Amino acid sequence: MQQTLFTNVSVLDCTGAAAYAGEVLIEGNRIKEVFRSEGKSGGAPRSGEVRVVDGGGATLMPGLIEAHAHFSWNNQDSLDSIGRMPVEEHVLECMIAARTYLECGYTSAVGAAAAKPRLDVVIRNAINAGKIPGPRLLANGPEITTTGGLGDVNPSHLPAYSFVEIVDGAEEMRKKVRALLKEGVDLIKLNLSGEEITITARAEDTLMSDAEAGAAMEEARRRGVRACAHARSAESIKMCIRHGIDIIYHASFADEEALDLLEKHKDHVFVAPALHWLYTTSYEASAWGLTPEIAKQMGYHHELETAIKGIKEMKRRGVRILPGGDFGFAWMPHGTYARDLENFVKLLGFSTMDTILSATKLGGEIMAMPDQLGQIKPGYLADVILVDGDPLADITIFQDRSRLLAIMKDGAFFKEPSPRSERPAPLTEPNVPSPQKTPVTA
Numbered sequence: 001m002q003q004t005l006f007t008n009v010s011v012l013d014c015t016g017a018a019a020y021a022g023e024v025l026i027e028g029n030r031i032k033e034v035f036r037s038e039g040k041s042g043g044a045p046r047s048g049e050v051r052v053v054d055g056g057g058a059t060l061m062p063g064l065i066e067a068h069a070h071f072s073w074n075n076q077d078s079l080d081s082i083g084r085m086p087v088e089e090h091v092l093e094c095m096i097a098a099r100t101y102l103e104c105g106y107t108s109a110v111g112a113a114a115a116k117p118r119l120d121v122v123i124r125n126a127i128n129a130g131k132i133p134g135p136r137l138l139a140n141g142p143e144i145t146t147t148g149g150l151g152d153v154n155p156s157h158l159p160a161y162s163f164v165e166i167v168d169g170a171e172e173m174r175k176k177v178r179a180l181l182k183e184g185v186d187l188i189k190l191n192l193s194g195e196e197i198t199i200t201a202r203a204e205d206t207l208m209s210d211a212e213a214g215a216a217m218e219e220a221r222r223r224g225v226r227a228c229a230h231a232r233s234a235e236s237i238k239m240c241i242r243h244g245i246d247i248i249y250h251a252s253f254a255d256e257e258a259l260d261l262l263e264k265h266k267d268h269v270f271v272a273p274a275l276h277w278l279y280t281t282s283y284e285a286s287a288w289g290l291t292p293e294i295a296k297q298m299g300y301h302h303e304l305e306t307a308i309k310g311i312k313e314m315k316r317r318g319v320r321i322l323p324g325g326d327f328g329f330a331w332m333p334h335g336t337y338a339r340d341l342e343n344f345v346k347l348l349g350f351s352t353m354d355t356i357l358s359a360t361k362l363g364g365e366i367m368a369m370p371d372q373l374g375q376i377k378p379g380y381l382a383d384v385i386l387v388d389g390d391p392l393a394d395i396t397i398f399q400d401r402s403r404l405l406a407i408m409k410d411g412a413f414f415k416e417p418s419p420r421s422e423r424p425a426p427l428t429e430p431n432v433p434s435p436q437k438t439p440v441t442a
């Protein structure tokens with residue numbers, strides 16, 4: 001079986017341990033062994049068949065994992081335009097986004113809704129079959145909303161077209177969820193609350209009923225499929241807990257009761273705040289007519305401040321918080337994903353280590369593969385990136401694709417390692433050399 005040995009690397013294994021100088025042996029699509037060394041190569045046994053990649057002191061770590069991805073958002077400046085896009089163009093846009101995630105070092109992504117029922121499913125299947133490059137993807141269906149809820153942008157005098165599925169009542173919900181499950185989605189997405197940018201539903205409004213959410217969850221559970229929700233209002237966060245919705249997006253207006261519930265259920269709920277949407281909509285969308293003044297009037301500054309306070313409190317209480325920024329709008333285009341990692345450090349006060357663990361170890365958990373993804377350990381899937389420099393010292397390194405020296409997914413290089421001579425010298429020395437060469441066991 002094909003073996004690749006990374007030598008002379010600083011291993012950031014994302015178990016929570018400090019980085020250490022070492023070597024990592026890949027066999028097939030799995031990590032076979034991890035060795036601590038004394039900063040130089042020599043720890044791992046090798047035969048002639050092994051491809052040796054000298055990391056030159058660069059950081060070897062798990063590929064990044066995005067918790068809120070929309071492959072079918074295509075950097076548009078309005079939600080309306082993804083409702084109008086014909087399916088043929090839309091498939092191409094999704095293929096481009098999938099490739100872009102991988103180019104940015106993201107080897108897994110949680111689909112947070114697709115603009116048409118089969119887009120994510122078709123792209124996931126094509127990636128898994130090796131037909132197109134892309135990260136491992138949990139495929140989602142379109143956001144399911146209610147008449148007048150988030151995403152119902154259709155003027156009432158025109159035939160319905162949208163990027164969402166509009167249902168009213170438990171029975172319509174049941175039928176819609178069943179139809180999406182039939183197509184093979186890994187997740188369903190419910191829009192429980194509104195969003196300031198829409199005219200029909202505000203962020204603090206809760207528009208879906210318990211009967212509707214309950215029916216959706218009953219159908220999803222029947223097939224063992226998990227659910228995620230757009231939940232900004234306090235009430236919508238509580239609805240997520242009430243109905244066992246696994247992934248809570250945004251969670252901006254958590255009140256004391258919501259915080260208590262999140263803490264109580266922290267072992268099976270994930271919160272992905274998608275702060276980059278709030279941040280760029282507040283401060284970086286002027287070119288599209290959304291000046292900071294307008295965004296403030298719309299309520300985005302208030303929501304951003306409230307969300308930051310709430311998420312910090314959730315973190316303090318041990319709730320799992322994951323990056324994933326809702327990318328794919330004109331003012332936060334695909335390819336800028338790692339900016340949400342910077343938000344975790346600068347806006348939420350996370351340490352760089354906690355931020356990276358949120359994007360790797362917790363990423364493996366939200367992908368429902370905690371024993372296979374998101375860490376450098378023997379037996380784990382070989383999704384790894386080689387990073388020029390020390391991301392623990394500078395979280396913005398991930399934003400520069402040229403600093404990603406190699407990208408491997410499932411044991412195969414998507415980005416081949418650049419020859420050492422062509423690469424600038426590493427900025428930092430590998431840290432914490434250990435006294436002996438010891439295989440690290442799982």
Ligand SMILES: [Zn+2]
Binds near residue numbers: 068070112326
């Ligand atoms: Zn989203």
